[in-house]
Amino acid sequence: MSVLSVLVFLPLAAALVLAVLPRVGSRIATRAWVTVSAVDLALIAWLWLDYDDPGRGALAHEEQVPWIPGVDSSYHIGVDGLSLPLVAMTAVIFLACAVYTLRGVERPRSHAALFLFLQSVSLGLFVSADLILFFVFFDLSIVGMYFVIAGWGHGQAARSALKFFLYTFLGSLALLAGFIGLYVAADPHTFDMIELTEQAPLAGSAVGGGLVLACILLGLAIKTPTVPFHTWLPAAHTDAPAAGSAVLAGVLLKMGTYGFVRIAMPMLPQAWQDWAWGIVIVGVVSVLYGALVALAQSDLKRMIAYTSVNHMGYVVLAIGVAGVIAGDSTQAREIAVAGAMTQMVSHGLVTGALFLLAGVLHDRAATYDMGSYGGLAAPAPRLAGLFAVAAFASLGLPALSGFIAEFQIFTGSIAVAPVTAIALLGILITAALFLRALQQVFTGPTRGHSTDFADLGRAETWAVAPLVVLSLLIGVLPRPLLAVIEPAAQSVVSLVGR
Numbered sequence: 001m002s003v004l005s006v007l008v009f010l011p012l013a014a015a016l017v018l019a020v021l022p023r024v025g026s027r028i029a030t031r032a033w034v035t036v037s038a039v040d041l042a043l044i045a046w047l048w049l050d051y052d053d054p055g056r057g058a059l060a061h062e063e064q065v066p067w068i069p070g071v072d073s074s075y076h077i078g079v080d081g082l083s084l085p086l087v088a089m090t091a092v093i094f095l096a097c098a099v100y101t102l103r104g105v106e107r108p109r110s111h112a113a114l115f116l117f118l119q120s121v122s123l124g125l126f127v128s129a130d131l132i133l134f135f136v137f138f139d140l141s142i143v144g145m146y147f148v149i150a151g152w153g154h155g156q157a158a159r160s161a162l163k164f165f166l167y168t169f170l171g172s173l174a175l176l177a178g179f180i181g182l183y184v185a186a187d188p189h190t191f192d193m194i195e196l197t198e199q200a201p202l203a204g205s206a207v208g209g210g211l212v213l214a215c216i217l218l219g220l221a222i223k224t225p226t227v228p229f230h231t232w233l234p235a236a237h238t239d240a241p242a243a244g245s246a247v248l249a250g251v252l253l254k255m256g257t258y259g260f261v262r263i264a265m266p267m268l269p270q271a272w273q274d275w276a277w278g279i280v281i282v283g284v285v286s287v288l289y290g291a292l293v294a295l296a297q298s299d300l301k302r303m304i305a306y307t308s309v310n311h312m313g314y315v316v317l318a319i320g321v322a323g324v325i326a327g328d329s330t331q332a333r334e335i336a337v338a339g340a341m342t343q344m345v346s347h348g349l350v351t352g353a354l355f356l357l358a359g360v361l362h363d364r365a366a367t368y369d370m371g372s373y374g375g376l377a378a379p380a381p382r383l384a385g386l387f388a389v390a391a392f393a394s395l396g397l398p399a400l401s402g403f404i405a406e407f408q409i410f411t412g413s414i415a416v417a418p419v420t421a422i423a424l425l426g427i428l429i430t431a432a433l434f435l436r437a438l439q440q441v442f443t444g445p446t447r448g449h450s451t452d453f454a455d456l457g458r459a460e461t462w463a464v465a466p467l468v469v470l471s472l473l474i475g476v477l478p479r480p481l482l483a484v485i486e487p488a489a490q491s492v493v494s495l496v497g498r
Contacts, residue, residue, distance in 0.1 A: 081488025175219025209271035224256030242359020276323030286313030339408025375446035
């Protein structure tokens, strides 16, 4: 068994142990989750240090075992510059959520077991090199998050969980139809992602390739989510527990954008070029719509949820540009795709931190309404400081990860398609909405629920601070991350342009 298999299934094994041992105490269950997540992160750190770019179409730490031989589907896993950063980000976010939960939670044994299960399926998806394996993990993530929202959420949690499940499960059915289309078109038939990338089986069929891409785009767009498939997101985030929102935004949304880069672009390069301008338009609309609707919110958590639509719009915009073949645009398209991957990592860290901090507000005062607070920086300086840095990272301030990502995205996108400069307005609107939130909640005289507000405890600080520090490190020293991402971005762009 490879190191990858160990880090994928270790959380699942721990979840099963917690599930079958009903007498496990609450402190033991949560600490077991922290320990397993820390071990997973240590294994990933070793993988990162040992990583050497395997070259186009190859995977590092690869493992392949026959699984469903009749349809040439195997347990095939591995990492490259597209997946390794997301695997590392996933482990960091789950560890942060585990530490955050040390403050206390209802039914801790079930809670820890469910999040460990989600951790396994999330890691499994990002290392999958077989479409059926990818789909299994994709669907299981929906099931896990449904129970997180329904079991530990608040407000209309049951309704929001059902809406989330129905929307995303519908998308998974469309995704499966697209995967079957790729299998049927391949010669020989296979679900292996490496072989399908090499074949590009529908490159000679505009109609067939377009139909299969439409199915895959629909399934992934709902998960991302992009406009107009985003309507499940605000309710799910608003009613989910803090750790659930952090995982949903930080990890699960990336399954959609990762699928674009890993599956849709390299396996359907001709169809991606044909649809490129449509994808760019959807990205621009998501950027502007998400920012404008976020600006109109008075509910802090709902505002953060809509910024996810905005930030995922940047990713969709950049990967859409990768299909716009115009003159000598190869380098610019590579920069845009590298920016999209950096944005996935940055958004996961920053938005995960913001959702955990929003959870502190609800825990103390049972409301996310920004008008109910004021002058919160005085009684809660640690909360105010971490929220401010995370907000500045989200709006793309220099020296933070959001700037590195957005700079790459717009440098590459505008060079290829100057009209995409209109999406720069999204940064301005995002700055306005976060500055308004900071002013309304944290500055001025202390009033409302801010009075006698308890600042971040030890577990809350240690959960959020590392996410903010990592955003700062990426903003100041981006080279270690970009050294992994850029060769993979070049490979993807070369596949789209073939």
